[in-house]
Amino acid sequence: MGTNSFLKVLPEMVTFLRVAELGSFSAAADLLGMTPSAASRQVKRLEKEIGVQLLQRTTRQLRLTEAGAEAFARCRELVLAAQGAMEVGEQFASKPSGLVRISAPKAFARRVLHPHILEFLRRYPDVDVQLVVADRDIDPIREGVDLVVRLTTKPPEGLVARRLMAVAHILCATPAYLARHAAIAHPDDLRGHSCLSLGEHERDNHWRFRKDGAEPAEVVVRGRYVSNHSEVRLEAALAGLGVACVPAFIAREALEAGRLARVLADWEFQGNYQGHAYILYPPNRFTAPKCQVLVDHLREALAEG
The missing domain is CATH 1.10.10.10 (Winged helix-like DNA-binding domain superfamily/Winged helix DNA-binding domain)
Structure with missing residues (x-):
């Protein structure tokens, strides 16, 4: 040619x-x-x-x-x-402006991103944001999204990945539930409790734990309610149905308000859906200022201290 x-x-x-x-x-x-x-x-x-x-x-x-x-x-x-x-013209603009489309999983978008995006919009009046909420992997190039937030242990190749925060699962239940049932001091004690698990895969009811100075533990749990949606498990725990495994960011407000209490807080719960939240975008040589300021804002707001 x-x-x-x-x-x-x-x-x-x-x-x-x-x-x-x-x-x-x-x-x-x-x-x-x-x-x-x-x-x-x-x-x-x-x-x-x-x-x-x-x-x-x-x-x-x-x-x-x-x-x-x-x-x-x-x-x-x-x-x-x-x-x-x-986007070259935008690189030389005096200030960031325009629309940024960002996608994220539902619970993370609502519980984590949304409050910080509100603050971002106040800080940058010339930048608009469209938050695309979807519990599936979004391809930013194919679907016309500027930024993608994904919860994973390994970011995909071919995209720039910036770490936002760690995502850990914890166990929690209402103080009333814990008062009515036997104390939980060791993972083995969960066998006598109603445990709210994911149910997406065969071994999702095999809960694994790790603690410094102790042997790792694995417990097969049972419960009356199983759901693969973290907010559903949270609401079930709040309704007193048992001990739920949920992402820490999902339970934060209820824990701070005293409506839920941590279970086995001195043990690390090793669920299948751990890792970090990453913000992803195509590897263009130039990143539009409107996108860069949002990436920087979220990284600063969610920085692990």
């Missing part, structure tokens, strides 16, 4: 990128405002220009060829660079 020949297939590269990301000509066409047949023709033109097959097409799925995977990575870099170029 000649030095400037790629210019005529730039739209085809974008179409190929979206088709590969979404795994569907129809979905990519909807996103790009064209027909599926037009999207298919553009990918075929790109394959003809490059001289290799990029996608293996079957009746059920699309799969990248080896050459297609390499082309996909290059096209993604191209789109990221183009997005950065579109």
